[in-house]
Amino acid sequence: MKTSASVRLWRLLIWAFGVLSLPLLVLTYSPAHAQMLDTGLIDAAVEQQVRQLAIAGTQAATKDAALGVSRVDISVGALDKRLRLAPCQRIEPYLPPNAKLWGKTRIGLRCTQGATPWNVYLPITVKVYGQALVSMQPLAAGSVLTAGDLTQGEVDLAEDSSDAVMQASQAVGRSLAKPMVAGQSLRMAHLKLRLWFAAGETVQVVAQGSGFKIASEGQALTAGIEGQPARVRTEAGRVLTGVAVGERRMELAL
Numbered sequence: 001m002k003t004s005a006s007v008r009l010w011r012l013l014i015w016a017f018g019v020l021s022l023p024l025l026v027l028t029y030s031p032a033h034a035q036m037l038d039t040g041l042i043d044a045a046v047e048q049q050v051r052q053l054a055i056a057g058t059q060a061a062t063k064d065a066a067l068g069v070s071r072v073d074i075s076v077g078a079l080d081k082r083l084r085l086a087p088c089q090r091i092e093p094y095l096p097p098n099a100k101l102w103g104k105t106r107i108g109l110r111c112t113q114g115a116t117p118w119n120v121y122l123p124i125t126v127k128v129y130g131q132a133l134v135s136m137q138p139l140a141a142g143s144v145l146t147a148g149d150l151t152q153g154e155v156d157l158a159e160d161s162s163d164a165v166m167q168a169s170q171a172v173g174r175s176l177a178k179p180m181v182a183g184q185s186l187r188m189a190h191l192k193l194r195l196w197f198a199a200g201e202t203v204q205v206v207a208q209g210s211g212f213k214i215a216s217e218g219q220a221l222t223a224g225i226e227g228q229p230a231r232v233r234t235e236a237g238r239v240l241t242g243v244a245v246g247e248r249r250m251e252l253a254l
């Protein structure tokens with residue numbers, strides 16, 4: 001019993017807090033930090049380092065996007081309480097492959113110098129605030145949007161997988177696919193898809209790439225629903241597949 005108690009005590013004494021120099025996180029150990037890690041919570045220094053890594057990654061992902069980001073908030077979650085991590089002298093935070101620092105996501109923590117290497121994922125929530133359209137009052141599904149229905153407001157651009165609508169020109173005259181409450185952020189998913197052309201109509205087919213643009217005409221074989229694949233037969237008899245992008249207009253993916 002004495003040996004078992006001693007082992008448990010030493011396990012508590014060798015957990016860690018960290019000092020970050022991105023991208024690496026180096027941890028030393030103390031009993032207080034051991035308790036926080038052992039219950040799934042994150043040491044304050046580790047949390048700050050993870051937060052900085054997340055903010056840096058979010059800024060890199062949004063700097064070239066026309067999002068008008070005003071601020072970014074990071075909420076750091078907790079490790080799984082069932083985890084029992086071995087002592088580690090060097091912990092490296094990293095972004096998992098294909099991770100998007102947007103909404104609910106995660107950051108990896110791995111032990112790169114210790115008796116038993118380990119790798120865990122820490123849940124985080126990234127809120128990216130910017131100006132976008134919000135509803136002025138409750139709106140029913142099927143409503144046709146007017147300029148008076150919408151106003152600009154600061155919203156969490158990352159709270160939904162559907163893109164926030166930024167400009168009134170993208171929404172006015174469109175019908176709602178689902179209802180909205182007052183103050184809710186208008187998303188592309190709220191808007192009914194437009195029918196850009198019907199089967200049998202003459203359609204302009206555009207192919208463009210680096211330094212060139214080719215346009216021709218054809219007859220639509222299928223309906224051209226906004227953003228959806230459509231097929232067109234050219235005057236030469238070729239059947240082309242593209243995406244409906246505008247009034248009687250289809251673009252080919254090259």
